[in-house]
Amino acid sequence: MAAGQEFRFAKIVGQVFLVALSLFTLFPIYYIVTASLKGKEEYLLNNLGLPHGVALENFRSLFADFAFVRWLVNSVLVTSLVLVFGLLVCCLAAFALRRYTFRIKGLLLRFIASLMLIPPIIAIVPLFEFFVRIRLINSLAGVIIIYIGFIIPFTIYLVYSFFVTIPGEMIEAGVIDGCRDLRLLFWIFIPLSVPAIVTSIVVNAMWVWNDLLMAMVFLQSDRLKTLMAGLIAFRSRSNINLPLVMAGLLVSTIPIAALYLSGQRLFIKGLMTGLEK
Amino acid sequence: MPARLEKSAVTRVRIALYLAPALLLSLLVFFYPICKTIYNSLHELVLGGANAGASRFVGLGNFRFVFKDPLFAESLGHNFLLFLVCVPLLVVLSVAVAVLLNQGMTGWRAYRTIVFIPYVLPIVVVGISFGFMFQLNGVINTAFAALKLDALRVDWLAKSNSAFLVLVVMIVWKELGFGVVIMLARLLSVDESLIEAGRLDGCNSWQLTLRVIVPQMKEIIYFYTVLATITVFTWLFNYVFVLTRGGPGTSTYILELYAYNQAFRYQNRGLSSAVAALIILAVLLVTFLPELRRLAARKEGIEHMRVPRG
Structure with missing residues (x-):
């Protein structure tokens, strides 16, 4: 059976390829986790193998490090405030775009969509000069404003693409029941767009949490740094104790990975609905 | 009909209010930097002297230098x-x-x-x-x-x-x-x-x-x-x-x-x-x-x- 043999052969090649790709993908993660569990001396002797035991000393000294904890708190603070206010701003705008018709609506939507491609690097210098002038350099409020600005195009677009699918009769029914605009938004629009809300929370949280460029330019004093900017300083400060740095990397990843995992199913659904539109 | 006219004016204000925060922030983060970047690319910053910090128009000089x-x-x-x-x-x-x-x-x-x-x-x-x-x-x-x-x-x-x-x-x-x-x-x-x-x-x-x-x-x-x-x-x-x-x-x-x-x-x-x-x-x-x-x-x-x- 030539066809059957060929099929089996293709399947084996496919499996080999996928296994190789998985090993390639997992190796750096294996490295981060194992290295963070090793002692300083143990790492020097054995950087590749499994650790002797589960030594939590790196994590203990990490949380005893005042700067690191401070960066962690800053990151949590910045990310959550950006999400709360950013979503509010975007839901309001998307609501106006869905609920009402007005002359420049189409133009506005196209304008918002085209902003999604503007890379942050081009905004850095003008914003830096402007923020120096209005004294918002070195302030968490300053970066929060910038981050909110940058998540707007994607978030409005995504939320709007869900709002559009809400049937007009449903909105009418709400209006007849005496819902004012804000009640419509919070009782009808948002509950019907949970995948979009979750997706934008996950995507934007990852972006804000993981950003280095803005954090480096706009937060220069050590105690105001977010985790990502902090990690760069931490690497050079602790470069003789590599396992400690790896523990820092692991701890910085866990909150955002946990958020992603908890929203994973809705995330893929939301992203695809947005993409298919 | 005056009543209807009034309503549509209220609606218009509402639309503007809902859109305003998002639009203002987009202007700050995207529109202003793009305009300012293009302006800056045609100027150079005066570093010393009496006019330090001012901009001087240099045409396409920056681009020529970069190229x-x-x-x-x-x-x-x-x-x-x-x-x-x-x-x-x-x-x-x-x-x-x-x-x-x-x-x-x-x-x-x-x-x-x-x-x-x-x-x-x-x-x-x-x-x-x-x-x-x-x-x-x-x-x-x-x-x-x-x-x-x-x-x-x-x-x-x-x-x-x-x-x-x-x-x-x-x-x-x-x-x-x-x-x-x-x-x-x-x-x-x-x-x-x-x-x-x-x-x-x-x-x-x-x-x-x-x-x-x-x-x-x-x-x-x-x-x-x-x-x-x-x-x-x-x-x-x-x-x-x-x-x-x-x-x-x-x-x-x-x-x-x-x-x-x-x-x-x-x-x-x-x-x-x-x-x-x-x-x-x-x-x-x-x-x-x-x-x-x-x-x-x-x-x-x-x-x-x-x-x-x-």
Whole structure:
């Protein structure tokens, strides 16, 4: 059976390829986790193998490090405030775009969509000069404003693409029941767009949490740094104790990975609905 | 009718109120910087003397300087090289993996999860880890020694070619998962009846994949190619900054790093803005040239959609 043999052969090649790709993908993660569990001396002797035991000393000294904890708190603070206010701003705008018709609506939507491609690097210098002038350099409020600005195009677009699918009769029914605009938004629009809300929370949280460029330019004093900017300083400060740095990397990843995992199913659904539109 | 007129005025105020915060913030973060960048690119900052801090109009002087600067040419070349290597790798691999997973390979769910993990990791974390892994006494060289591949034990990040290679590997490692996921999602909605028809015509699974399934993915492949191209030209700052800072020497310099260093290391605001203006131009070109062609066919293009990344 030539066809059957060929099929089996293709399947084996496919499996080999996928296994190789998985090993390639997992190796750096294996490295981060194992290295963070090793002692300083143990790492020097054995950087590749499994650790002797589960030594939590790196994590203990990490949380005893005042700067690191401070960066962690800053990151949590910045990310959550950006999400709360950013979503509010975007839901309001998307609501106006869905609920009402007005002359420049189409133009506005196209304008918002085209902003999604503007890379942050081009905004850095003008914003830096402007923020120096209005004294918002070195302030968490300053970066929060910038981050909110940058998540707007994607978030409005995504939320709007869900709002559009809400049937007009449903909105009418709400209006007849005496819902004012804000009640419509919070009782009808948002509950019907949970995948979009979750997706934008996950995507934007990852972006804000993981950003280095803005954090480096706009937060220069050590105690105001977010985790990502902090990690760069931490690497050079602790470069003789590599396992400690790896523990820092692991701890910085866990909150955002946990958020992603908890929203994973809705995330893929939301992203695809947005993409298919 | 005065009552109705009044209502519509109230409505108009409402619309404006709902849109205002989003619009103001977009103006601050996008519109103002774009205008100011173009203005800055035509001026230079007066550094000393009575007028220090003022802007002086220099026409296209900044652009002329940039085009003559060998470092700019080198950076642009690196962006092109990354485009030539990373984009095809990402597109081909993501289609291949998605098609394989879609055929219900044993363990496809596990593979999907694994391939997507890097997308969740912060670039800073990835960059620092790859930096450590590829040190002379790092874990990669330990692994090569264990496999008796001593010829491969080099100081990866200290030599131009190998540092560039590590950068490529890191970018593909991190970006592939996202491509696989969007390809997979597209495959879920492939027209089953066409596959059935192909099977009845006696296609084997290989022919089915190439002739029936992949052609249906044309649009998403195009979308992902545009996305990856934009990434490679304008979203790599974090990767390079964390892994090599452009080194060794200038062998991994890219446009964004050039713009960043001109502004924040050498205080050449005009030069930095000229490069930023070129980046804006490039983004517009990549986005709107194909868009203009497609405008006739599809009014609302999702081609715009981009997921923000670090």
